[in-house]
Amino acid sequence: MTTTGTSPRAKLKPQPAPAAEEFTLWGKTRDGVVKYGFVAVTVLLFGYFALTQSAFATSDSLFAMLKYASVTAILGLGMTFSMVVGGMDMSIGSQAGLAVQLAAMTMVFYNMTGVTAGIIVVLGGVLVGLANAVLIVYFRIPDLLATLAMMFVIQGVKLIPVSGQSVSAGMVLPDGSVAPGRFTEGFLQIDRGMVGPVPLPVVIMLVLAVFTWFFLSRTKWGRLMYAVGANPQAARLSGVRVGFYRGLAYVLTSLLASVGGLILVSRIGQGDVNAGSSSLLEAVAVALVGTSVLGANKPNAWGTLLGALLISIVLTGMTMMGFQYYYQDTAKGLVLLVALVFSYTMSRKRVRFTPAT
Amino acid sequence: MFTKRKMMAAGIVGFTMLSVTACSQGGGAATNNPNADSGQTIAATAAMPAPFNAGEVHVAIVQNTGQGDYFQQYLNGTKLQASALKMKLDVYDAQGDNATQATQLDQAIASGAKGIIVRHGYADTLCPGVNKALKAGIKVVIYDVEIQKCAPDAVQTQQSDAKMASLVLDQMATDIGKDAKVGYVNVLGIAPLDRRNLVWEQYKKDNNWSQKFFTGKFSSSTATDTAPMVYNALQANKDVVAIYAPYDELSKATLSALEQANMKSKVKVYGADISAADIELMRADGSPWVATGATDPNAIGAAVTRVLALDLAGELTTKNVEFPPILVTQQMLRDKNIKNMDDLRAAEPSLNISDTASAAWIPAIKF
Helix, strand or coil: CCCCCCCCCHHHHCCCCCHHHHHHHHHHHHHHHHHHHHHHHHHHHHHHHHHHCCCCCHHHHHHHHHHHHHHHHHHHHHHHHHHHHHCCCCCCHHHHHHHHHHHHHHHHCCCCCCCHHHHHHHHHHHHHHHHHHHHHHHCCCCCHHHHHHHHHHHHHHCCCCCCCEEEECCCECCCCECCCCCCCHHHHHHCCCCECEEHHHHHHHHHHHHHHHHHHHHHHHHHHHHHHHHHHHHHCCCCCCHHHHHHHHHHHHHHHHHHHHHHHHHHHHCCCCCCCCCHHHHHHHHHHHHHHHHHHCCHHHHHHHHCCCCCCCHHHHHHHHHHCHHHHHHHHHHHHHHHHHCHHHHHHHCCCCCCCC | HHHHHHHHCCCCCCCHHHHHHHHHHHHHHHHHHCCCCEEEEEEECCCCCCCCCCCEEEEEEEECCCHHHHHHHHHHHHHHHHCCEEEEEEEECCCCCCCHHHHHHHHHHHCCCEEEEEEECCCCCCCCHHHHHHHCEEEEEECCHHHHHHHCCCCCEECHHHHHHHHHHHHHHHCCCCCCCEEEEECCCCCHHHHHHHHHHHHHHCCCCCEEECCCCCCCCHCCCCHHHHHHHHHCCCCCHHHHHHCCCHHHHHHHHHHHHHCCCCCCEECCCCCCHHHHHHHHCCCCCEEEEEECCHEEEHHHHHHHHHHCCHHHHCEEEEEEEEEEEEHHHHHHCCHHHHHHHHHHHHHHCCCCCCCCCCCCCEE
């Protein structure tokens, strides 16, 4: 790639009407930037870090980076479902936190197996998803508001049975007895296990990405979800059961949130009361970044995955270069802003995601 | 086609320049912080042993959170001592997120660091990573985590919380006597606060204090989140004469709740930790904060780094290192006109622990 002297400013020049510029060089160029810009930035940054930081591109470091991205990516994939139907699930982080608490309580308080804990977590997730769906579809509360209220409810409810304390093996229960159970070895393997050289959470992330892609792009349900998100009125008039698909999307979001929570709790090894609290914004960010990747301009599985990887690359590289966390937060914000510029400002396609419509 | 490429290149270069510019400013600002204590380096009197005699040694600190005065000073001490020892120090900061801390520990191991300091967090979360690191021949020094219950080979360091609590509670017992009504602001489940809690339970029993309330919340903004909880507890218990809040963010929360409840003159606050901001709060007119237990976080951050250096050089003879605290009272701050950490260090030389965990070859940092 040549770096000749065209100023980046050129992008800001007045734009002719879309129809007229369809076949001009400028129009094609802009399409190119929109479509591959993000991938190129990811590759460039990766190359830069790999060249300047000797420890960056080792296989250990790469797998650590993927593992780092896995929970964010899975929650982002969950968020992708609710964004596809034109909404957003504000309760996704607290749902992951709920999963952490449920799993810890099942094993530590009630001394049950890791498998039971997994089943309870998934059931809990589906229940919350159904609750969100009912609030949004039957009670007709706008998505953002319904899930925001849900977020507060879950954050509080999950702490009631544990009196606000983190659940750990051998803790003293409110009645004075000692908790009988502990995290089972098998359960801890969710995060710590390996498939060959690949950490298990990375495998789970990839499987879920394939599932999300297949569901959204290759099944009737997925396509109808996109239709609902693009224009609910038109979808309804064409005979699509809009309420069903919106509800289904929120249940799927919650399902993925609970899987993300399972990895989190297995990673922490305790029912950490604060787990998941930072996940909401990360999930939103990677799903939004994903919306702009490859010029899709709609929420999609591979985009979300790439968004999570990009953020993980930036954070790992910056840490190795010695930046403190506040610079990293700034970088995360800038990445998101650039993504938004790609999809809202520079793209000629209509953006298929506008929340609160 | 050519133009298309040019445009793309320009766009990408523009973006990259943006990030690079942001980066270089960041680096400069981080090293030139005028508020940071710069310390003095005590020159080494012996040659450095391996691996320090063969260039830069790569180490990392994996911290649970870096927010707040105490942790910033701690990191400052760590950085200064690391650079005096010619270490390359990577800083991983999980911002209070335990799952992130676990992955960052993995990243630190993968980064090829020869030594890792792990500061705060849950033992259950950190043990797999710590054991993995030890197995890979990486030296690991833990600060303020009960790590040895699941990683017995790790080096565990901490300030002596039992000592810190008993110094302050002795003062409290002298001030308010037996059978008094007291409040308690603490959060359990965090190693140092749990250790202070044990001492509190003992003093409460020995002095027959009646605990009217127990509240507190640990979050990314502990002081702000805890203040209303203490305020409400005070409304229901206007007869308490003293409150023990053994972490400076909790002490701050208690002060602002007392202020709001207009009870500053009736209730004494006993805290923990010290920083420039804390000194100011204790010295303020009519401040109810009468005593705190103190260590110098700068000095501890540096001392922990020296422990790691000794371990790397194969000269560490113990797996447990404790840093002793001192009692700081409001009276003493006023009498000796202590306004900041420098004054405090001058008045209380025992705060400086530059000879703890040191050796002739280590250029120790003194604050």
